[in-house]
Amino acid sequence: MNSLDSLLKTNDELQRLDLEMESFLKSLEKRVLELQPDFEFTVNIKNNPYKVEEAINTFQWDEQKYPKNQKTIEQIMEKITEKFTSTKSNLKTKSDDYQSECEKLKQKMKSDSEAASFMKVDYREIVKRSTQLMVKTDYLTTLLCFVPL
Amino acid sequence: MVENFQKGYKELVEGMVLPLSAEQLDSGEDEKTSLWKVVVMAHKKDEFINQARTNFRILAKEYDENEILRLPKELKEKDDLKKSINEKRENLLNKNCKAFYSEMYHALLHIKVLF
Numbered sequence: 067m068n069s070l071d072s073l074l075k076t077n078d079e080l081q082r083l084d085l086e087m088e089s090f091l092k093s094l095e096k097r098v099l100e101l102q103p104d105f106e107f108t109v110n111i112k113n114n115p116y117k118v119e120e121a122i123n124t125f126q127w128d129e130q131k132y133p134k135n136q137k138t139i140e141q142i143m144e145k146i147t148e149k150f151t152s153t154k155s156n157l158k159t160k161s162d163d164y165q166s167e168c169e170k171l172k173q174k175m176k177s178d179s180e181a182a183s184f185m186k187v188d189y190r191e192i193v194k195r196s197t198q199l200m201v202k203t204d205y206l207t208t209l210l211c212f213v214p215l
Numbered sequence: 216m217v218e219n220f221q222k223g224y225k226e227l228v229e230g231m232v233l234p235l236s237a238e239q240l241d242s243g244e245d246e247k248t249s250l251w252k253v254v255v256m257a258h259k260k261d262e263f264i265n266q267a268r269t270n271f272r273i274l275a276k277e278y279d280e281n282e283i284l285r286l287p288k289e290l291k292e293k294d295d296l297k298k299s300i301n302e303k304r305e306n307l308l309n310k311n312c313k314a315f316y317s318e319m320y321h322a323l324l325h326i327k328v329l330f
Contacts, residue, residue: 080329087323091316098312105308109324110317118320125324132325139329146322153315160311164303171296177289184274187244190286193278196240199252200278206233207257208278210240211224211267213249214216 076139083143087150094157184212217249220271224253227266231259252278 098105109121116124127134132142181188193200193210200208225232236254243249253275255263260277267273 080326084323084326084330087319087326091319091323094312094316094319098308098316101304102308107316107320108313109320110314111321115317121320122324125328127325127328128321131321142325143329146326149322150319153319157311157315160307164300164307167296167300167303171293171300174289174293174296184276185241185245185248185250187241189250190283192241192244192250194283194286196238196252197280197283199238199240200280201233201236201254202278202280203257205257206254207260208252208254209260209263209275210278211220211237211251211253212274213220213251214272215247215249 072140076143079143083147083150090150090154097161216271216273220251220273223271224267227270228255228259228263231256232263 095107098107107118108115109118110116111121111124111128129135132145134142137145178188181190185192189210189212202208221237224237225234233254237251239249239251241250253263264275264277267275
């Protein structure tokens, strides 16, 4: 009874892992293609890159990575689950880091768009050439006027 | 509009604008707008800004030295950030994602054959 239980459990686990990994790969594929539409996905087998279709057609159990002769299915699944979990968190850290840099740039671009609302060229570049004309004292101040032509 | 502005800027706030202080700063970089500076009495600057908007539909703002001093630093920061983003993007896609995809696809194939 015990072994039937564990067989059913393993089967459930396998299904869950299969679904989760497949959806992870699909979403990774989608996100990568958004960033780089001509990205080529490959599967590295024994340090050689294979196209996905080739990898499926020439599939052989990788005894080195997943020694099924020495380990039980549960142990192999555990190993794959661990890898999957660490890959997900690793990817999240890296992509969060990338996103936060993009966000920083967006913030910095805000001052540009403010400047661009006055003139097509950055007016600060023009003013920079004439700072000697600018008067600023306790009583006097200089105003910049954007005159439509 | 430029002619009207040149003639009329002094009267926008009576007696509070420095005569002959209007000077064009740009050299025609923008075909729709030209940039001028005028010197006014500091306590009347808001009134001038309002009058310029109402009478001439001209946008005016006070010169801010810090804004100009910050510019080279800002440009450099932006440039550095762009470079770093490109580098990170390249790494993320061609190193991390490539490796993650490959590793997980290979593992998934093993899961599939276990069914």
